[in-house]
Amino acid sequence: MRPYLMTRGIPRDLDYAFVGASPADPWWSPGGRELVVxxxxxxxxxxAKGSLxxxxxxxxxxxxxxxxxxxxxxxxxxxxxxxxxxAGRLAATALDPAGRERxxxxxxxxxxxxxxxxxxxxxxxxxxVGGLLERLLTAPGWETKPDGKGADREGSWAAxxxxxxxxxxxxxxxxxxxxxxxxxxFVSHSLTSVTGAGRAAAELPGHTAILxxxxxxxxxxxxxxxxxxxxxxxRRSAPPRPVPIIAAGSLTLVIALAVLAILLL
Amino acid sequence: MSEPFKAAVVGPSRVGKTTLLTAIxxxxxxxxxxxxxxxxxxxxxxxxxxxxxxxxxxxxxxxEFDAAALGGTQAMSVYEIKLQADGDVGLEIPxxxxxxxxxxxxxxxxxxxxxxxxxxxxCEAHIKDSIMLLLPIDAAVLMEASTPAQRAxxxxxxxxxxxxxxxxxxxxIRNQHPAEPAVLLLAPLKCEKYFSDNGGAGQEAGxxxxxxxxxxxxxxxxxxxECKDRMVHVVYAPIDTYGCVELMEAEWLRLGSGGLDxxxxxxxxxxxxxxxxxxxxxxxxxxxRAILDTEIGRTTESIDASLSAYTRLLxxxxxxxxxxxxxxxxxxxNEVWENRAGRQRTQQEIARAQRQxxxxxxxxxxxxxxxxxxxxxxx
Numbered sequence: 347m348r349p350y351l352m353t354r355g356i357p358r359d360l361d362y363a364f365v366g367a368s369p370a371d372p373w374w375s376p377g378g379r380e381l382v383v384x385x386x387x388x389x390x391x392x393x394a395k396g397s398l399x400x401x402x403x404x405x406x407x408x409x410x411x412x413x414x415x416x417x418x419x420x421x422x423x424x425x426x427x428x429x430x431x432x433a434g435r436l437a438a439t440a441l442d443p444a445g446r447e448r449x450x451x452x453x454x455x456x457x458x459x460x461x462x463x464x465x466x467x468x469x470x471x472x473x474x475v476g477g478l479l480e481r482l483l484t485a486p487g488w489e490t491k492p493d494g495k496g497a498d499r500e501g502s503w504a505a506x507x508x509x510x511x512x513x514x515x516x517x518x519x520x521x522x523x524x525x526x527x528x529x530x531x532f533v534s535h536s537l538t539s540v541t542g543a544g545r546a547a548a549e550l551p552g553h554t555a556i557l558x559x560x561x562x563x564x565x566x567x568x569x570x571x572x573x574x575x576x577x578x579x580x581r582r583s584a585p586p587r588p589v590p591i592i593a594a595g596s597l598t599l600v601i602a603l604a605v606l607a608i609l610l611l
Numbered sequence: 612m613s614e615p616f617k618a619a620v621v622g623p624s625r626v627g628k629t630t631l632l633t634a635i636x637x638x639x640x641x642x643x644x645x646x647x648x649x650x651x652x653x654x655x656x657x658x659x660x661x662x663x664x665x666x667x668x669x670x671x672x673x674x675e676f677d678a679a680a681l682g683g684t685q686a687m688s689v690y691e692i693k694l695q696a697d698g699d700v701g702l703e704i705p706x707x708x709x710x711x712x713x714x715x716x717x718x719x720x721x722x723x724x725x726x727x728x729x730x731x732x733x734c735e736a737h738i739k740d741s742i743m744l745l746l747p748i749d750a751a752v753l754m755e756a757s758t759p760a761q762r763a764x765x766x767x768x769x770x771x772x773x774x775x776x777x778x779x780x781x782x783x784i785r786n787q788h789p790a791e792p793a794v795l796l797l798a799p800l801k802c803e804k805y806f807s808d809n810g811g812a813g814q815e816a817g818x819x820x821x822x823x824x825x826x827x828x829x830x831x832x833x834x835x836x837e838c839k840d841r842m843v844h845v846v847y848a849p850i851d852t853y854g855c856v857e858l859m860e861a862e863w864l865r866l867g868s869g870g871l872d873x874x875x876x877x878x879x880x881x882x883x884x885x886x887x888x889x890x891x892x893x894x895x896x897x898x899x900r901a902i903l904d905t906e907i908g909r910t911t912e913s914i915d916a917s918l919s920a921y922t923r924l925l926x927x928x929x930x931x932x933x934x935x936x937x938x939x940x941x942x943x944x945n946e947v948w949e950n951r952a953g954r955q956r957t958q959q960e961i962a963r964a965q966r967q968x969x970x971x972x973x974x975x976x977x978x979x980x981x982x983x984x985x986x987x988x989x990x
Contacts, residue, residue, distance in 0.1 A: 357866050358768065359717070361624045363724045372726040378657060380688065386662075412864060413625055442629065463867070536655040537664070560658060607805040 347429055351453065351477035352384075353418040358412050362420075365457065365465045366472025369422050374401045380576040381546070383535040384420055386559070389440035390532035391433065393523035394551065398427040402440045405450040409459055419453045423483070430524030432483060436491040437520040441513055441533075445490035454489045492517045499555070502569040504543035507533055507557040512566055519555040528552035535559045590611045614869050615691065615705035618743040618894075621777045623770030626747045627800045627852060628710050631788075631891065632690055633663045637669035638892030642695075642981055651703070653691035667853070668718060671884055679967045680919075687711040687730050689737075694899075694975065696967040704975065706898060708745075709737045717773060738777060739784040742901050743794040746774060746830070750799035750849065753822045754815065755861035763865075769826065778830045781924040782837035789841040792901035795834055795892060795990075797823055799849040801875070805859045807984065809851050809889045810880060816986070819849060824990075831990070845990040846897055854887030855879055890984040900979045926970040 350369050354362045362384075373388050374381060382388040387404035400423045407417040426433050439445035456478050465472035482488065485538030496514025498521070505512030519531045537543050539560025547554040547569040554569070620628050640650050652660065688710045696702040711734050721727040739745070752769060756762045766772070778795070785793040805815040824831075834843055860876040 357868070357870075358623070358625055360870050361720060363720055363727075370725065372729055375726060375730075383659075411625075412866075413874055415625075467868075536658045538654055538658050560661070578704040605853045 347426050347432070347480060348424040349476060349482070349483060350422045350424070352393035352422070353453075353455065353457075353462055354417055355466050356409065356411050356459065356510040357396055357463070360385075360463055360466045362522060363466055364422075365462055369424055371397075373399055376550070376604065378548075379549070380536055381532055381534065384466075386535040387440070387446055388535060389437055390560075391437060391520045391523050391531070392530050393427075393526065393528050395528075395567040396427060396526065397425060398430075398433060398524055399424045400426055400433055400436050402436055402446075402449075405453060407454050409454065418566040419450055421449075421453070421479075427524065427526070428473070430521065431591045434492045434494075434521050435489040436483075437517055437531075439490040441458065441507075441516070442490040448487075448490075449488045452482055455531070456482050459483050479507060492521075492522075498522050499566065499568075500569060501526070502529075502544075502547040502556075503566055504537075504540060504558055504563060504569055505566040506561075506563055507559045509565065512557060515566070516555055516557055529554055531555040533557045533559060536563060539547065540567050540569070543567075616898065617737055618706060618708045618898060619738040619741040619777075619781070620708060620745045620746055620747060621738070621774055622747040623768065623773075623867070626749050629659065629663055629688075630798060630852045631747055631798070631850065631927055632708065632710070633660050634850065634888045634891035635894050636660060636692070637886075638888045638890075639895040639978075641888075642892045642896070642978050643974060645695045645976060646974035647970045648694055649697060651669060651693045651695040655688075656690040656692065659688065659690075667886070671886075677957040687715075687734060694971070696971040696974075701775065702964070702967045704899075704902070704970050704971070707737075709734060709741075711829060720787070725860040733777065735780070738781055739945050741781065742792045743898055744781045744794060745777060745796045745798060746778075746827070746948050748797060748799045748823060748827075749873075750802045750805065750819055751858050752821060752873050753799070753826065753955045754805060755858070755873065755875075756791070756863075761863050761873075762869055765826065767870065768873055771826065771829070771932060775830050775833055779833045779837060782834040785843065786838045786840055793841065794897050794901050795831075795843055795844045796846045796897060797827055798856075798894070799823055800806065800852055801858065802849040802889075803851050803854060803856055803880075806849070806851070806889075806986065809887055816849070820847065823847065844897070844901070846893065847988045847990050848890050848984070849986050850891045850892040851887065851889035851891075855881055855884035856887055890986050892981075893945075893984055894944075896978055896981065896983070898913070899975050903975060903979055924983070 347365075348369070350364050350367060352362055352364050354360055373392055373394075382390045382401065382403055384403045388401075389403075390401045392399050402419065403418070403420040405421060407419055409417045411417055421436075423436065434530070441450055457475065461470070461472075464470040465475070493514075494517075496511070496516075496518040499515050500516035503515075504517070516531055519529075523529060523531060530550050530564040533536070533556070534546075534556055534579075537546055537556065537558055540563055543556045543558065543563070546556065556569075620631075622628060636887055638651070643649060645836065671965065690708040692708065693703040694704045694706075695704075711730070715721055715724070715731060716729045721731050748769060752765055756765050756881065782793075785791070799819055801815075802819065803809065803811050805811075805813040805819050807813055831845065834845070857880045858875050858878050859878050862874045864872045864874060866872055
C-alpha cells in the first residue's frame, strides 16, 4: 500500500496539500470532475486494472487554522489491493462518525502540527510520512470493523447515505472492489438527484455505487449506464391526428383513375 | 447549448469566495424578480450553495456568527450558472465561474499538489478565456492594519504578488482579443463595518476606496500596460455578502515564522439578524453588460438561422412533389394533414421561441439598466 495525507498548517499560506509524497495521479477527480467534496466527510473507492485506491476526506482534526476553522485531514491510500480487509475497515470507519473522530485523532498524534508545517513550508522533506501512515493503518485501534452482514447489489445504484441497508450494501460493494471487481463506490455531497447520479455513473467505467448525503432520493435506485435510461423525460404525446375526411373516397378515386388510364391505353 | 461565458475568481484562500458566489446568486435573483427569467444552477453548484446557506441558517438560529465554521475550498470548483427564460424552449445564457484553492496561486504549492499540478493548466486556460477577472479582497485585512508590522503583512495576506501575476497573464491575452469584452472587478468583501448604507454606522467608505486604490495600484498598472490596444472596464464594488454580520474585533496573530496573520471576530447585528446582501448583483450585472450585444446577437442569429432553415424545410415539404400521381397522392393521402398539423405546431414553437428570446433580452437589458449600487464605481 502507498498511503498519503492531505492536511494544512495553521497559517493562512500553509493551505491544504499532501504532506511529503503525493499520489502520482489524482484519480479521485477524473477529468477534473468533483466526485467527492474534499471539505465534507466522504469516502471513495476505485478499482481499475487490478489496482484499488481509496480516499477518505473530512477526517476531523482537533487543530484549528488561523481563522479558527477546524482542520480536516484527507487520507488517500493507493495500491490497496494487497490488503482487502484494510479497505473494508477504512470504508466502515469513514461511514461511522465516531470512527472518523478516532482516525482524525490518531492522525493528529502521528504527525504533530510543527512537523506538518515544516514539511508544507518546505523546511523538511516529509519522507517519513508514508511509513508512519502505513504503521498507523496496519495497527489496531483506530478502525470501525465492518459487520459483513450487507449484500452487494447488482449493477450501478444510488441510495441515501442515511439508509442503514444502503450503507451495508455500500460496504459489500467496497469489499467486491477490493476483490478485484472494477468500478467505483463513493459518498457524494454534490450529487442530489437520481439523474445526476445516473450521469456520474454513466461517465465512470465499471459499476458504481453512490451514497447521496443530501437530496431528493428516497431509497435505493438502480442506475442505468446510459444517462437517458436513468430518468427518461416523459415523451410529449403527439396531438391527435385528424382522420382525413376524404381518405375513404380517395382510394375509390385512385382505383377509378387507374381503370380509366388502362382503358385509355 | 452555446459555449458558456467565463469568469475567473482570483484571490487568496479564506477570503470568502464561496460566500460571495451565494451572495451573487441571491442578489441577481432579486434583480430578476418579476421577469420571466431566472437563475439556474447545475447540480454541484446548487448543492454547494445549499450547504453554504445551511451553515448560515444554523448560525442565525444559534445567534452566533462563527466565520470559522465556513471551511476553505480544498479543490477546484467550477460553478455553472445560467440565466434561463422560463418555458420549454431552453433559451439560456450560460456562465462558468472558476474558483480554485487560493494556495494554487503559489507555484511551490502547485508543485506539492498532484491535483493542482494536473488542473492548473485548465485553470490557466479558463483564466485566459475569462471575460471577467474578479478579485475578491478581504476588506478587514486592509482596514484593520494599523501598526507598521500589520501593514507589512497585508500584501502577503492579500496574495498580491500572485494576483498580480495572474492579472498580467489575463490582460496579455485580453489584449490579443480586442473584440471580446474585458472586465476587471475589484470586490472588497466583509465591508459591513465600514458603510452606513446597509444597517451599519460606519463612515469609512472613502478610506476603503483609498486603500484598495493604493494596494492594487500595481495590478491596475499592469493591466493598463498589457492592454494597450483595448479598453478594460475596471469596476470597484465593495460587497456585503451577509449585511447582518459585523467585525467586532481584529486580532493579529504572531506566527512561528515571525510574520503576522489576521483573525476577525464577527457578530450578528439586529435581532433577529436579517441577511441583506449589498452590491453583489453588480457582478452579474457587469457580466451581462459585457456580453449583452454579443450574446443577444448570438442567440438571435442562432434562433433565426435554425428557424428559417426549419421553415424552409417545412415549406418544401408543404408543397406537393411534382407529377400528377404524386400530387394526387399528396392531397388524397394523409401527408397534407400531417404537414398542416406540423406547420401549425412549428409556427407555435417559432412564436414561443421568439417570445422567450424577447423576454430573455428584455430581462438582461433590465438587469443591465438597473441602477448600479451607490457604492459601485467605474475606475
